[in-house]
Amino acid sequence: MKVGVLALQGAFREHAEALAALGADVALVKRPEELDSVDAIVLPGGESTTIDKLLDSSELRAPLTRRLRDGLPAFATCAGLILCATEVIDGRTDQSPLGVLDLTVRRNGYGRQRESFEASLAVRGLADGDFPGIFIRAPVVERVGPDVEVLAEFDGVPVLGRAHDLWFASFHPELSGDLRLHQLFVNEVC
């Protein structure tokens, strides 16, 4: 079981380190042939408009969309969540999300860096207390489709959830030093 981390840009190293600490077989994915060999993938935070362009120039958009549609388990955080959404508000007009996760996000919906924040999150089904949520120019989930199971909310807005094997977080579990969400993902999909 090999877990890939999309490594075009952003916080891919922190995800790879978290997964490796849990004993997963981790592979960085920058090229189509590297995507072929993975059994699950993490779509990290970063700058969503940059990653969106690099998906095209690296010829990863079509194969990644196909594999996600075919049920490749995935954990999409922050910019990764924006990439997966069916609808993006306040994005660039040429930004084309993969449309594999039925929800609507508002880019930078929590504001600029000045407004970025930490908050304790109560996560359904997670033992040992709240999870430290780190929100950095984070997207706001404004609508979720009927298949989405919400696992945590902040101010009444979904911030963590899953639609079958596609997990999403609008915050950054990879920056928290707390491995419980990565563990949950690995346990469920591996």
Add this chain to the structure above:
Amino acid sequence: MADERTTGTARVKRGLAEMLRGGVIMDVVDAQQAKIAEDAGAVAVMALERVPSDIRRDGGVARMSDPSMIEGIQKAVTVPVMAKCRIGHFAEAQVLQALGVDYVDESEVLTPADEAHHVDKWRFTVPFVCGATNLGEALRRIGEGACLIRSKGEAGTGNIVEAVRHLRSILGDIERLKVGRSEERYAWAKELRAPVELVEEVAARGELPVPLFCAGGIATPADAALVMQLGAQSVFVGSGIFKSSDPSKRARAIVEATTHYEDADIVAKVSRGLGEAMRGEEIGTLDVKLAERGW
């Protein structure tokens, strides 16, 4: 009642730097250039009135940009917007924070405002990036609260040699520190003029406690690939893009080369037909070395 949130924590401030990894931050002087940069895939833009090569040519005192110019750029793009304050000029930094810029660069490219002190960056909610030519300088800036370090290079020259020297100096000293014995760290701290706690942290981690990016002299996709292979985690490109003959194409090429820095076939592919690079200058002919500013 709203759920409780805490802004301006070290994790939140350093976290944005983590999000910029593997990307290109581009200097822009107006909204139109900012759009070109964002279209090309920049992870952030640096708003300033003149690119470093023009500051170098024009001389005089270089200051923080006009707020209306920064706001114009904030309106034009959705990526993070950075802006520069003078070294030690905490009032300019306060203005930039009030404007809502996403990162403040306390920069040697502007004329220093204080000959002994940098800004106390812990007092700010907005994160700061600072330049460094060696490990001691980097650790002093981190001690003052910088959340991101960029090797200085020599801005506005289009000459990569200083950037390479500064990166090799910082990363080489980290390697030496890592393999040294524990009692040597006190001597390192003295020699580097840096807090011993930070020296200990670097020795334990084998890297700086904040991301290390590279700036000052990057003009081609291969320049970006070079400094990324040396160990930079992202690149700042100043004059190198908008002083070239085809900024849009060169910007896209540098973005791709920064992602695929280990893949020479891709760097070769994107390097073709970019037109003229910025002219560039020999370091030995310069009247002013910007990298020597800062203490």
